[in-house]
Amino acid sequence: MDFQNLYLFVRVVERGSYIAAATELQIPTSTLSRRIQQLEEDLGYKLLYRSARKLSLTEAGRLFYNRCHSLYADLVDATSGIDSELTSPSGKLKITAPVSLANELLNPWFFEFMTEHPGIELDLMLLNRNIDLKDEGVDIAFRIGEIGIPDWISRPLFSSRFCLCASPDLVERLGMPASLEDLARYPIIASRRSPSWIFTDREGTSHELQIRPRLIFDELRTAADAVAAGIGIANLPHYVVDDALEKQRLVSLLPDYRPQSREVQMLYPHRKYLPAKVRLFIDFIMERIEGYRGDEASG
CATH class of the missing domain: 3.40.190.290 (D-Maltodextrin-Binding Protein; domain 2)
Known part of the structure; x- marks a missing residue:
């Protein structure tokens, strides 16, 4: 079954006609009609009555629409939420770091980041032990030493003397x-x-x-x-x-x-599309690290 046909079916019902739905979807009416017929053949039920004046649902069509519509609405909501998360710098960031590294170096950067981006919340897990980053839902981890985690990117920050x-x-x-x-x-x-x-x-x-x-x-x-x-x-x-x-x-x-010396690293999940808040935080930390490296070199 071509699941795109389910979407086309929902649009036809909501627009009340093939012509209105085809205009919105920017496809030929004949193509839309053929796709709905294909859906009916795949299901084995007639879904729509089509007359010169109006479009009406069969009993099977009504039941099918009620089920598809709720699923489609959930999908739209999920897609909208993901799109917002990926493109808009807002929401919660869960970060873990060793206690002393945070207290001696990172905390001022965390606070500065929050000041610059008031829409982003930080959930700081400051621990002197390693945790399962995936199970804990961590977005960013700071680690000291040579640490490799499958499916996580390790970004070297500086060599701690x-x-x-x-x-x-x-x-x-x-x-x-x-x-x-x-x-x-x-x-x-x-x-x-x-x-x-x-x-x-x-x-x-x-x-x-x-x-x-x-x-x-x-x-x-x-x-x-x-x-x-x-x-x-x-x-x-x-x-x-x-x-x-x-x-x-x-x-x-x-x-x-x-x-x-020991290497200080920043780790984050290997994803093709990182949420905007994660990318923003990574860029922010790398800017501060460049300044810190310069201070270390001159010192």
């Missing part, structure tokens, strides 16, 4: 370390997800340091506060500790060893 740091008081008590081996005499503050630290020396050689933390954390700001309080040393992203380093509340350790 890390800094091995301590408080001036701790360094005064225990001395400034001269090698990775010296770190064994320091209390360690480490992420639950990082059982080891990886460094690259000036010759490009990689070194992996197994650690036994005194304090384990999930949230970076807590770790930075613990370092500033002299609890121990930690390997933290520059976007968390740059201000404290500049104000000398923290000091950088082992300049000859560069901690391994």
Whole structure:
């Protein structure tokens, strides 16, 4: 069955004649009549009585129209809603990101985006664990590290540089370390997800340091506060500790060893037609990232 004929049938009934429907649809009346006849043959029922003066429905035609009309109305509503969603920047965006990445970097951008686009609502899921993005109905996800998800586009944002740091008081008590081996005499503050630290020396050689933390954390700001309080040393992203380093509340350790960086990515579903609100948000974030990269390069 050609389901387009169902649509033609509904238009004929609603317009009350083949001529009116054919004029609206911009097709020949003979073509329209032939398509309705084909529908009747496919169904095995006569749907319309046609006379010189008027068009009327058969009993089968009336029952069929009542069913088709409601389905057609639902389809029109759905199509209209999708069209609005795809073309108009409005509605809800569900976004997930690690807590510290949001608090230290992304939140001001989120708020600026909402100010510029008052028709868009943000549903922020700030979590320090990965969730099933599809099951949760997520539109945009921010992730740290090399993460690949089937049917999702991964957009690299920037390489997050890390800094091995301590408080001036701790360094005064225990001395400034001269090698990775010296770190064994320091209390360690480490992420639950990082059982080891990886460094690259000036010759490009990689070194992996197994650690036994005194304090384990999930949230970076807590770790930075613990370092500033002299609890121990930690390997933290520059976007968390740059201000404290500049104000000398923290000091950088082992300049000859560069901690391994981690990639920050933005993920979104692989779709041929992204909703306008999603495209708008992606473009907005990429503009802010360009500025952030410039600041990082100059710093």
